[in-house]
Amino acid sequence: MQDIVIQGLCKAFDGKQVLRDFSAALPAGQVTGLMAPSGAGKTTLLRILMGLETPDRGTITGLEGLRLSAVFQEDRLCENLNPVSNLRLVTPALSRTAAAEALAAVGLTDCQRQPARELSGGMRRRVAILRALLAEYDLLFLDEPFKGLDQETKEIVMADTRRRCAGRTVLFVTHDPAELEALGAVQRLELS
Numbered sequence: 001m002q003d004i005v006i007q008g009l010c011k012a013f014d015g016k017q018v019l020r021d022f023s024a025a026l027p028a029g030q031v032t033g034l035m036a037p038s039g040a041g042k043t044t045l046l047r048i049l050m051g052l053e054t055p056d057r058g059t060i061t062g063l064e065g066l067r068l069s070a071v072f073q074e075d076r077l078c079e080n081l082n083p084v085s086n087l088r089l090v091t092p093a094l095s096r097t098a099a100a101e102a103l104a105a106v107g108l109t110d111c112q113r114q115p116a117r118e119l120s121g122g123m124r125r126r127v128a129i130l131r132a133l134l135a136e137y138d139l140l141f142l143d144e145p146f147k148g149l150d151q152e153t154k155e156i157v158m159a160d161t162r163r164r165c166a167g168r169t170v171l172f173v174t175h176d177p178a179e180l181e182a183l184g185a186v187q188r189l190e191l192s
């Protein structure tokens with residue numbers, strides 16, 4: 001595993017500069033936090049790292065051949081599939097039993113046979129988070145993953161996430177410094 005190094009990244013949309021000469025390193029096997037006000041370009045940076053957006057200038061090294069996984073701000077579940085099937089769609093090697101146990105560990109027990117469209121927002125969020133965490137990946141992106149969870153559920157999910165992410169390279173976007181601490185982030189990047 002090698003660090004991911006971002007140098008001099010620039011991105012503008014319709015003449016509006018969003019990323020201005022942004023440089024940073026994401027240490028391999030660690031959680032890096034990214035905090036900035038709304039609209040500062042956090043999601044844009046993630047999208048560039050994921051290859052979904054092209055930068056105007058700058059370089060990124062260390063991404064070659066990496067398997068990526070992500071929790072987006074939206075759940076993006078398959079609405080007609082139940083939670084177990086949503087997890088196994090992305091990770092077919094995951095057994096039904098392992099999927100059920102992972103769901104139960106974050107409080108999702110009774111809803112395992114219900115289609116995603118019938119789940120509450122907080123239930124859907126937990127399925128979306130687990131789907132990313134259980135996938136086979138080398139680099140994980142978390143874009144405000146815990147938004148909308150009540151405090152008690154959030155504590156459980158953050159502890160589960162931290163355990164599953166141990167030793168993995170993670171870029172974690174949040175507005176809450178307490179969440180960075182809960183996930184054991186080693187550094188906090190800021191976008192001006």
Ligand SMILES: Nc1ncnc2c1ncn2[C@@H]1O[C@H](COP(=O)(O)OP(=O)(O)OP(=O)(O)O)[C@@H](O)[C@H]1O
Binds near residue numbers: 044
């Ligand atoms: N595809 C696009 N076309 C035009 N403008 C865009 C596009 N994507 C992002 N932007 C603009 O770039 C700016 C940064 O957006 P971005 O979503 O990266 O911010 P953010 O820091 O993630 O915000 P938030 O915390 O609200 O999620 C915003 O002004 C947004 O409107």
